Amino acid sequence: xxxxxxxxxxxxxxxxxxxxxxxxxxxxxxxxxxxxxxxxxxxxxxxxxxxxxxxxxxxxxxxxxxxxxxxxxxxxxxxxxxxxxxxxxxxxxxxxxxxxxxxxxxxxxxxxxxxxxxxxxxxxxxxxxxxxxxxxxxxxxxxxxxxxxxxxxxxxxxxxxxxxxxxxxxxxxxxxxxxxxxxxxxxxxxxxxxxxxxxxxxxxxxxxxxxxxxxxxxxxxxxxxxxxxxxxxxxxxxxxxxxxxxxxxxxxxxxxxxxxxxxxxxxxxxxxxxxxxxxxxxxxxxxxxxxxxxxxxxxxxxxx
Amino acid sequence: xxxxxxxxxxxxxxxxxxxxxxxxxxxxxxxxxxxxxxxxxxxxxxxxxxxxxxxxxxxxxxxxxxxxxxxxxxxxxxxxxxxxxxxxxxxxxxxxxxxxxxxxxxxxxxxxxxxxxxxxxxxxxxxxxxxxxxxxxxxxxxxxxxxxxxxxxxxxxxxxxxxxxxxxxxxxxxxxxxxxxxxxxxxxxxxxxxxxxxxxxxxxxxxxxxxxxxxxxxxxxxxxxxxxxxxxxxxxxxxxxxxxxxxxxxxxxxxxxxxxxxxxxxxxxxxxxxxxxxxxxxxxxxxxxxxxxxxxxxxxxxxxxxxxxxxxxxxxxxxxxxxxxxxxxxxxxxxxxxxxxxxxxxxxxxxxxxxxxxxxxxxxxxxxxxxxxxxxxxxxxxxxxxxxxxxxxxxxxxxxxxxxxxxxxx
Numbered sequence: 001x002x003x004x005x006x007x008x009x010x011x012x013x014x015x016x017x018x019x020x021x022x023x024x025x026x027x028x029x030x031x032x033x034x035x036x037x038x039x040x041x042x043x044x045x046x047x048x049x050x051x052x053x054x055x056x057x058x059x060x061x062x063x064x065x066x067x068x069x070x071x072x073x074x075x076x077x078x079x080x081x082x083x084x085x086x087x088x089x090x091x092x093x094x095x096x097x098x099x100x101x102x103x104x105x106x107x108x109x110x111x112x113x114x115x116x117x118x119x120x121x122x123x124x125x126x127x128x129x130x131x132x133x134x135x136x137x138x139x140x141x142x143x144x145x146x147x148x149x150x151x152x153x154x155x156x157x158x159x160x161x162x163x164x165x166x167x168x169x170x171x172x173x174x175x176x177x178x179x180x181x182x183x184x185x186x187x188x189x190x191x192x193x194x195x196x197x198x199x200x201x202x203x204x205x206x207x208x209x210x211x212x213x214x215x216x217x218x219x220x221x222x223x224x225x226x227x228x229x230x231x232x233x234x235x236x237x238x239x240x241x242x243x244x245x246x247x248x249x250x251x252x253x254x255x256x257x258x259x260x261x262x263x264x265x266x267x268x269x270x271x272x273x274x275x276x277x278x279x280x281x282x283x284x285x286x287x288x289x290x291x292x293x294x295x296x297x298x299x300x301x302x303x304x
Numbered sequence: 305x306x307x308x309x310x311x312x313x314x315x316x317x318x319x320x321x322x323x324x325x326x327x328x329x330x331x332x333x334x335x336x337x338x339x340x341x342x343x344x345x346x347x348x349x350x351x352x353x354x355x356x357x358x359x360x361x362x363x364x365x366x367x368x369x370x371x372x373x374x375x376x377x378x379x380x381x382x383x384x385x386x387x388x389x390x391x392x393x394x395x396x397x398x399x400x401x402x403x404x405x406x407x408x409x410x411x412x413x414x415x416x417x418x419x420x421x422x423x424x425x426x427x428x429x430x431x432x433x434x435x436x437x438x439x440x441x442x443x444x445x446x447x448x449x450x451x452x453x454x455x456x457x458x459x460x461x462x463x464x465x466x467x468x469x470x471x472x473x474x475x476x477x478x479x480x481x482x483x484x485x486x487x488x489x490x491x492x493x494x495x496x497x498x499x500x501x502x503x504x505x506x507x508x509x510x511x512x513x514x515x516x517x518x519x520x521x522x523x524x525x526x527x528x529x530x531x532x533x534x535x536x537x538x539x540x541x542x543x544x545x546x547x548x549x550x551x552x553x554x555x556x557x558x559x560x561x562x563x564x565x566x567x568x569x570x571x572x573x574x575x576x577x578x579x580x581x582x583x584x585x586x587x588x589x590x591x592x593x594x595x596x597x598x599x600x601x602x603x604x605x606x607x608x609x610x611x612x613x614x615x616x617x618x619x620x621x622x623x624x625x626x627x628x629x630x631x632x633x634x635x636x637x638x639x640x641x642x643x644x645x646x647x648x649x650x651x652x653x654x655x656x657x658x659x660x661x662x663x664x665x666x667x668x669x670x671x672x673x674x675x676x677x678x679x680x681x682x683x684x685x686x687x688x689x690x691x692x693x694x695x696x697x698x699x700x701x702x703x704x705x706x707x708x709x710x711x712x713x714x
Contacts, residue, residue: 090660094611098656101604105649112644113337230453237446274461281453292440
């Protein structure tokens with residue numbers, strides 16, 4: 001095996017696997033960012049989605065119920081951030097930090113309380129999300145990987161253009177952006193900024209919940225304590241790097257997917273897991289550094 | 305206004321109400337788990353400070369939480385969002401621990417050397433984020449956070465593949481020499497300990513605390529006093545406090561933000577490193593264990609404590625003791641009732657969330673107060689104009705300076 005074998009046929013599919021939960025969460029974070037609420041609670045929302053999705057799938061033996069419950073749970077959990085920051089004027093950063101810790105605590109506690117296991121919950125009764133192979137297209141070389149995804153995978157990729165259109169080509173998108181950029185102007189136009197902000201935060205929770213479902217029912221079929229493991233934070237970085245633009249978010253998530261997939265492969269070359277695990281975070285940090293000129297420009301523009 | 309009235313009003317204010325509500329929601333979680341909440345909380349109280357050993361456990365657990373909380377508070381107070389204390393403390397613990405275990409020499413030299421190494425390494429890890437922000441404008445919130453992960457995995461790798469001592473079941477380094485440890489305040493096998501045991505009984509609070517809490521508590525007390533002094537009396541403390549309130553104003557006042565961020569991150573990271581290493585070389589922990597620092601979740605608990613205490617050192621001490629008691633109590637409850645000790649994280653996080661919601665009891669007194677003309681309009685409890693919102697939101701938050709008393713304490 002040579003180093004080049006790292007880039008084989010399956011690379012793209014493993015990139016997609018790592019990327020989709022992050023993409024879903026990051027698109028949600030993007031919506032919140034657009035209405036001016038910095039959502040760093042994605043990590044916790046993913047985790048809640050993953051747990052509730054696994055629990056629902058276990059009790060009903062139906063993946064679709066699991067996915068829907070994950071989405072609803074993510075949305076409900078995000079109400080803490082939405083209600084707290086929009087209606088109670090709490091600091092979104094403080095709320096989100098507490099939410100992330102609450103999510104870890106709640107899921108670990110309920111894991112023991114409901115399933116009587118610690119650490120990992122695995123059961124044949126959990127119905128995983130199936131992979132939908134599109135005939136013929138899935139057999140194409142290289143890009144075939146795009147046509148052999150879970151329904152959530154297709155949804156995530158589809159949401160990128162859809163959200164682009166919604167944000168930049170519809171009245172709803174105009175209002176959302178208006179609420180984020182000039183809340184007063186939006187209010188003058190008869191748009192209640194708070195309702196749009198709350199709605200966007202709930203939507204971000206729902207999307208992050210779907211990300212959790214993909215993570216726990218699509219990529220694997222189990223729930224592991226703290227299984228979001230920093231993906232929510234990477235999604236936050238993706239939103240910032242992309243400056244809340246859907247296509248940019250896809251690019252940033254893709255980058256993480258690559259780092260993750262390549263790191264995983266390098267393990268077969270004897271690189272210890274601990275070092276390859278750090279890969280995505282280091283790559284994210286490096287990109288943050290490389291892209292930082294943009295931050296600086298915005299900062300200087302803001303100061304001027 | 306009498307002290308009693310003021311206390312009554314404080315009780316109706318956000319902090320006590322948030323705590324009570326969080327405990328009530330925690331009780332719901334216990335009900336889900338099929339446990340009677342009353343016996344759950346009884347086990348918790350018993351385990352955390354109802355007994356001598358429980359009390360000493362709580363104190364011991366509170367030391368890193370308070371210490372790292374102070375480190376975070378120094379940064380937050382200056383408007384620098386250091387979320388990377390996990391990495392800073394973890395690497396400090398690793399480097400200091402390696403020095404303590406593998407560098408030969410007299411203990412009197414090695415212990416300070418280990419502490420200094422930890423401070424330097426923690427500060428260096430913190431400085432990376434500061435330099436990145438100053439030179440390139442990478443937000444500290446994100447860089448510190450992302451730097452946690454390489455630190456975590458690197459420590460894990462070093463311990464597993466370089467230091468692991470195969471004779472024990474744990475993935476852990478070899479043991480520390482006893483004389484390099486930070487021993488208990490009164491060493492367990494000393495004559496004084498025997499005297500204490502025979503005078504007060506083996507499980508009395510006095511004996512338990514003196515023989516169950518190590519010397520890092522002295523370091524902690526010194527640090528808290530030093531930080532209070534720094535915040536109130538030094539130029540750096542003044543500038544950083546102002547900078548957290550209004551960075552723009554400080555810039556006009558001639559303070560360069562770059563060096564301030566550098567100094568703040570060095571100080572914050574260094575302190576985090578110091579409290580990290582005291583966990584590895586302080587009795588009863590005597591070796592570097594893989595994942596120890598991450599699993600114990602000290603850094604994130606400390607962050608919650610800092611938010612609860614609004615960056616005030618004394619408040620951090622009180623909140624740190626409270627949160628440590630919840631953690632120790634939950635461990636005890638977990639052992640007795642077979643529950644996950646993570647209920648501690650649930651209660652702690654709920655306190656912070658409810659506090660951000662600013663839940664209070666309805667102000668009955670205010671309505672009556674309108675009729676009583678000689679009583680001045682009641683101020684909201686000081687915590688209401690929460691510096692949580694003031695100190696680190698990017699947008700200048702509308703904070704009424706008059707509503708923030710005791711500025712000097714922060």
